[in-house]
Amino acid sequence: xxxxxxxxxxxxxxxxxxxxxxxxxxxxxxxxxGKPTEEQLKNTKxxxxxxxxxxxxMPSFKNAHTHSAMTFLRSYADDLxxxxxxxxxxxxxxxxxxGDHIYWLSKLAILEYLSSGVTACFDMYFxxxxxxxxxxxxxxxxxLCGSVSGGxxxxxxxxxxxxxxxGIHPLISYRLGFHAEYTASRELLEGMxxxxxxxxxxxxxxxxxxxxxxxxxxxKYGKTPTELFDSLGILDYGGSSFHCVHLSENDMDIFxxxxxxxxxxxxxxxxxxxxxxxxxxxxxxxIPLAIGxxxxxxxxxxxxxxxxxxxTALQKLSLNDAAACPAGEVLKAATVGGxxxxxxxxCDVIAEGKQADLIVIDLKQPNMQPLNSIANNxxxxxxxxxxxxxxxxxxxxxxxxxxxxxxxxxxxxxxxxEIISSMRD
Amino acid sequence: xxxxxxxxxxxxxxxxxxxxxxxxxxxxxxxxxGKPTEEQLKNTKxxxxxxxxxxxxMPSFKNAHTHSAMTFLRSYADDLxxxxxxxxxxxxxxxxxxGDHIYWLSKLAILEYLSSGVTACFDMYFxxxxxxxxxxxxxxxxxLCGSVSGGxxxxxxxxxxxxxxxGIHPLISYRLGFHAEYTASRELLEGMxxxxxxxxxxxxxxxxxxxxxxxxxxxKYGKTPTELFDSLGILDYGGSSFHCVHLSENDMDIFxxxxxxxxxxxxxxxxxxxxxxxxxxxxxxxIPLAIGxxxxxxxxxxxxxxxxxxxTALQKLSLNDAAACPAGEVLKAATVGGxxxxxxxxCDVIAEGKQADLIVIDLKQPNMQPLNSIANNxxxxxxxxxxxxxxxxxxxxxxxxxxxxxxxxxxxxxxxxEIISSMRD
Numbered sequence: 001x002x003x004x005x006x007x008x009x010x011x012x013x014x015x016x017x018x019x020x021x022x023x024x025x026x027x028x029x030x031x032x033x034g035k036p037t038e039e040q041l042k043n044t045k046x047x048x049x050x051x052x053x054x055x056x057x058m059p060s061f062k063n064a065h066t067h068s069a070m071t072f073l074r075s076y077a078d079d080l081x082x083x084x085x086x087x088x089x090x091x092x093x094x095x096x097x098x099g100d101h102i103y104w105l106s107k108l109a110i111l112e113y114l115s116s117g118v119t120a121c122f123d124m125y126f127x128x129x130x131x132x133x134x135x136x137x138x139x140x141x142x143x144l145c146g147s148v149s150g151g152x153x154x155x156x157x158x159x160x161x162x163x164x165x166x167g168i169h170p171l172i173s174y175r176l177g178f179h180a181e182y183t184a185s186r187e188l189l190e191g192m193x194x195x196x197x198x199x200x201x202x203x204x205x206x207x208x209x210x211x212x213x214x215x216x217x218x219x220k221y222g223k224t225p226t227e228l229f230d231s232l233g234i235l236d237y238g239g240s241s242f243h244c245v246h247l248s249e250n251d252m253d254i255f256x257x258x259x260x261x262x263x264x265x266x267x268x269x270x271x272x273x274x275x276x277x278x279x280x281x282x283x284x285x286x287i288p289l290a291i292g293x294x295x296x297x298x299x300x301x302x303x304x305x306x307x308x309x310x311x312t313a314l315q316k317l318s319l320n321d322a323a324a325c326p327a328g329e330v331l332k333a334a335t336v337g338g339x340x341x342x343x344x345x346x347c348d349v350i351a352e353g354k355q356a357d358l359i360v361i362d363l364k365q366p367n368m369q370p371l372n373s374i375a376n377n378x379x380x381x382x383x384x385x386x387x388x389x390x391x392x393x394x395x396x397x398x399x400x401x402x403x404x405x406x407x408x409x410x411x412x413x414x415x416x417x418e419i420i421s422s423m424r425d
Numbered sequence: 426x427x428x429x430x431x432x433x434x435x436x437x438x439x440x441x442x443x444x445x446x447x448x449x450x451x452x453x454x455x456x457x458x459g460k461p462t463e464e465q466l467k468n469t470k471x472x473x474x475x476x477x478x479x480x481x482x483m484p485s486f487k488n489a490h491t492h493s494a495m496t497f498l499r500s501y502a503d504d505l506x507x508x509x510x511x512x513x514x515x516x517x518x519x520x521x522x523x524g525d526h527i528y529w530l531s532k533l534a535i536l537e538y539l540s541s542g543v544t545a546c547f548d549m550y551f552x553x554x555x556x557x558x559x560x561x562x563x564x565x566x567x568x569l570c571g572s573v574s575g576g577x578x579x580x581x582x583x584x585x586x587x588x589x590x591x592g593i594h595p596l597i598s599y600r601l602g603f604h605a606e607y608t609a610s611r612e613l614l615e616g617m618x619x620x621x622x623x624x625x626x627x628x629x630x631x632x633x634x635x636x637x638x639x640x641x642x643x644x645k646y647g648k649t650p651t652e653l654f655d656s657l658g659i660l661d662y663g664g665s666s667f668h669c670v671h672l673s674e675n676d677m678d679i680f681x682x683x684x685x686x687x688x689x690x691x692x693x694x695x696x697x698x699x700x701x702x703x704x705x706x707x708x709x710x711x712i713p714l715a716i717g718x719x720x721x722x723x724x725x726x727x728x729x730x731x732x733x734x735x736x737t738a739l740q741k742l743s744l745n746d747a748a749a750c751p752a753g754e755v756l757k758a759a760t761v762g763g764x765x766x767x768x769x770x771x772c773d774v775i776a777e778g779k780q781a782d783l784i785v786i787d788l789k790q791p792n793m794q795p796l797n798s799i800a801n802n803x804x805x806x807x808x809x810x811x812x813x814x815x816x817x818x819x820x821x822x823x824x825x826x827x828x829x830x831x832x833x834x835x836x837x838x839x840x841x842x843e844i845i846s847s848m849r850d
Contacts, residue, residue, distance in 0.1 A: 071794070075801035079748045112791035115810065270738035271805070273747040301792045301806030306734065313695035313735075314742075322698040323504045366537035366834070367726045367809075369496070370841040376500035380696070381726030384792075385540065385809045385826070401810070401826065409791070416795040 001026045007052025011350035012059050012335050016328045016375035023057050025356040028393040033352055055388060056361040056374060059349050060119035061304040062338025064263040065242040065292025067125045068109035069102045072420045073297035082210055082272040090297060096423045099130040104415040106134040111409055112302040114398040117359040117387045122342045136169050138405040139395045143342040145204050146177035149184055155191035180206035181225040182213050193233035202239035209243035210274050226251035240341045242292060245275040255287045261341035262287050266310035268294030276318045280325055289333040290341035305382045308334050327379035355393055362388040426451045432477025436775035437484050437760050441753045441800035448482050450781035453818040458777055480813060481786040481799060484774050485544035486729040487763025489688040490667040490717025492550045493534035494527045497845045498722035507635055507697040515722060521848045524555040529840040531559040536834055537727040539823040542784040542812045547767045561594050563830040564820045568767040570629050571602035574609055580616035605631035606650040607638050618658035627664030634668035635699050651676035665766045670700040680712045686766035687712050691735035693719030701743045705750055714758040715766035730807045733759050752804035780818055787813035
C-alpha cells in the first residue's frame with residue numbers, strides 16, 4: 001500500500017473542486033480517499049508514505065488519440081500539407097517498419113506520455129502485438145483501436161483482434177475502429193456496420209480532419225463522413241471520432257444522438273493547418289469531449305499541457321471571445337472525458353475502488369505560483385516540469401524526472417536513432 | 426573559467442546549423458568557441474568542466490515583451506475580454522501594488538524565465554527601482570522599457586529614468602517607451618517625438634494589439650497607431666512594437682522603412698482573443714521579428730517553448746498552409762531577434778567575445794528523440810523540461826531543475842501568495 005499525505009486532492013468528481021485529505025493505493029486500485037482516523041492509520045501498514053507537501057494529486061491524463069510508434073518520424077518532415085506529408089513522407093517510411101521497430105518506438109512514446117502525466121492512450125497503429133509487448137513491459141495502459149483500411153477482407157482481421165487482445169492483459173483492451181473514410185472501401189465500411197451489430201460495440205475512427213476529406217466524401221457518397229457512417233449502422237453504439245475539425249450542424253446532431261465522443265487534437269490540427277474544431281459548439285450540444293495528441297510525426301510532441309492550452313486558446317481566437325471554453329471544461333476532457341471515450345470507466349477520477357491511475361502536480365515551481373486558481377494554473381500555465389509523479393495501475397512509473405519502466409531510457413533513445421538511420425539508408 | 430565539452434553547438438550564426446566543439450566562458454563573456462588544441466587545453470585552468478554528453482549549447486532565449494511583476498494576477502481573472510479584464514480586474518489590483526510587492530513578484534517571474542531558458546527580458550512596468558533591485562540580486566538581465574501613459578507631464582519622468590537607469594548596473598539598461606496610444610494623450614505622444622529627437626533613440630510600445638484599439642485610434646486621429654507614431658517622429662530611430670496583431674499594409678511598410686522590430690506575443694493574443702499577428706507577411710517584408718510572453722496575467726505563463734510553437738502553429742492555421750513559418754525563423758526570433766530588438770547586440774549568438782548568455786538543451790529526454798532535426802525538435806516538441814542549464818552573463822542561474830538566485834524559491838512563492846492574499850482582503 002502507498003499513502004499520499006499532506007496533499008491537495010483534485011478528484012475531478014465535482015468540477016475542479018479541491019478537497020483536503022489523503023489518497024491510499026492498494027495494488028492497482030485506490031483504496032482510500034479522505035481524512036483517515038487515528039485508528040485507520042494505526043491498523044494500516046504502508047509500503048511507502050509520500051509526503052505531498054501541499055502538492056496536488058489528481059487523475060492522470062488520458063490521451064484519447066495517438067499513433068505511438070510514429071516517434072521515428074518526429075521532425076522528419078515538418079512544414080508540409082497533410083495529404084502530401086502523409087502520402088510522400090509518412091506512408092513510404094511506415095512501409096519499412098518491422099515489429100521490432102514498433103516495439104522500441106512505442107517505448108519511446110510511452111516515456112514521453114509518462115513525463116506528461118499520461119497513463120493511458122487510445123492507440124491506432126499496425127502490429128498491435130509488438131505494441132502490446134512494449135506497453136505491458138513498461139506497465140503502461142493502452143486501449144488499442146482497430147486501424148483497418150482498404151477492402152472488406154480486413155474485417156476478419158479486426159474481428160480476430162477483438163478476440164485476441166481483449167482479456168490478454170489487465171492493462172490492454174481493444175476496440176473496434178478503422179483508419180478513416182478516405183482510406184476505406186465502401187465494402188469495408190459496410191463490414192464495419194456488420195461488426196457493430198455483432199459486437200454491439202462502439203467504433204472509433206478519424207473523422208472530418210480536413211476540409212478536403214469531407215468534400216471528397218460528399219462528392220463520392222452524397223454524405224459527410226459522419227452521415228455515411230451513421231447510415232451504415234457504424235455509429236449505432238456510439239464511439240469516438242478523432243479530430244472533428246470540419247463537422248456540420250447535422251454531423252454534430254448525429255454525435256449527440258449517438259452519444260459519440262469528439263476527440264480533439266489541436267496540436268496536430270494546427271501544425272498540419274487542418275483547422276480549428278468547433279469545441280464550444282460541441283459542448284453546447286452536450287457532446288462529450290476528449291483530447292488526443294495525435295502521433296508524434298504530426299504534432300510533434302506528446303504533451304497534454306500543450307494540448308490543453310491549445311484547446312481553449314484556439315476557441316477563444318476563432319470565436320473572438322476570451323471567455324470561450326473555460327479551463328474546467330478542458331481539464332475534464334483531458335482526464336474524465338478521455339477515460340470515458342476509451343472505455344476506461346474505472347480510470348476516470350480519484351475515488352475509492354477506482355484504478356490508481358493518477359499524477360502528482362508539483363506546485364512548487366514558479367509557473368504554478370501564486371495559487372489564485374490551481375485548476376487554471378494547470379491548464380493555462382502548467383507544463384511537463386510540473387509532473388512530480390505518474391502512477392499507472394498503482395505502480396509509480398515516473399517520479400522526480402526519473403523513469404521506472406524496466407529499461408534504461410538511453411537504450412530506448414539509441415534504438416530509436418538506429419531505426420531511423422537504417423531507414424534512411 | 427567554465428569549459429563546456431562534448432556538446433553540440435547551435436550558435437545561431439548560420440541559420441540553425443549545428444557545429445562540433447567546445448564553448449568556454451570567462452567572467453561574463455564567451456572566451457572560446459571551437460575545437461581547442463592540446464596546447465590550449467594544457468595552458469588553461471578551468472573552475473569547472475561541464476560534460477555536455479551530446480547536449481546542445483545555444484544562445485538563451487530573450488523575452489522581448491513582458492510585465493514581469495504581474496505574476497500576482499496569474500489565474501486571477503481568466504476568460505475575460507481584454508478591455509474588461511484590463512479595466513475591471515488588472516488596473517484596480519495594480520493600484521494596490523507597493524514597491525516591496527514588485528520586488529518579490531518580479532523575483533517569481535525571474536525564476537520562471539530561467540526555467541524556460543530566458544536570460545533577459547524587455548520589461549515594461551511601474552517602480553523600475555524595485556524591479557532592478559530584484560533583477561540584479563538574481564543575476565538576471567533586463568532592458569527596462571519606459572511605461573509612461575497619461576499626459577505630457579510624464580515625459581520628464583521618462584527623461585530622468587533614461588539618465589538614472591542606463592549605466593546603473595552591467596545587467597540593466599533602459600529604453601524609451603510608453604504604454605500605448607490608447608492610454609496616452611496627444612501631448613504625451615508629441616513629447617515622445619521630442620525625446621526621440623533629443624536621444625536619437627528607438628522607442629517601444631504596445632501597438633495594434635486589438636482591433637478596437639486600431640479602430641478607435643483611426644476614429645480619433647484619422648491614422649492607425651503606427652501612422653500616428655510615425656507622423657510624430659516617434660519612429661525616426663526605429664524601435665519595437667509589441668503585439669502587432671492588426672497592422673495594415675501601410676503600417677508594415679512603415680515598420681520596414683524605419684527598421685522596426687515586430688514583437689509577437691501569441692500566447693497572450695490567443696488567450697485574450699486579440700487575434701493572430703501577420704508573422705509571415707512581416708517576414709516577407711523583411712521586418713525583423715522577436716517573441717514576447719507578455720505578462721503572466723494574460724498568458725498565463727512565461728514559457729518560450731509554448732510561444733515558439735504558437736508562433737508557427739498559428740501562422741499555419743491562419744494561412745491554411747502547413748509550410749508557413751518554418752522552425753528556423755521561429756528559433757531565430759526567440760534568440761537573435763529578441764536580443765537585437767532589446768538592443769542586446771552582444772547577447773545574441775554563441776561567439777567569442779559575446780556575453781555568456783546561453784542555455785544547454787537536454788536531448789536525453791523522450792520529446793527530443795530521435796534526432797531527425799534538433800532545431801525542429803526544439804521548436805515543435807521542446808519544453809521547459811529540456812532546459813538543463815541557464816547561464817546569464819557567465820553565471821549559472823539554473824541547472825538540473827535547481828535555481829541559484831541567492832534566494833530560496835519557496836520564500837518567493839510564500840511572499841507571492843501573501844501579497845495576493847493581502848490584496849484580496
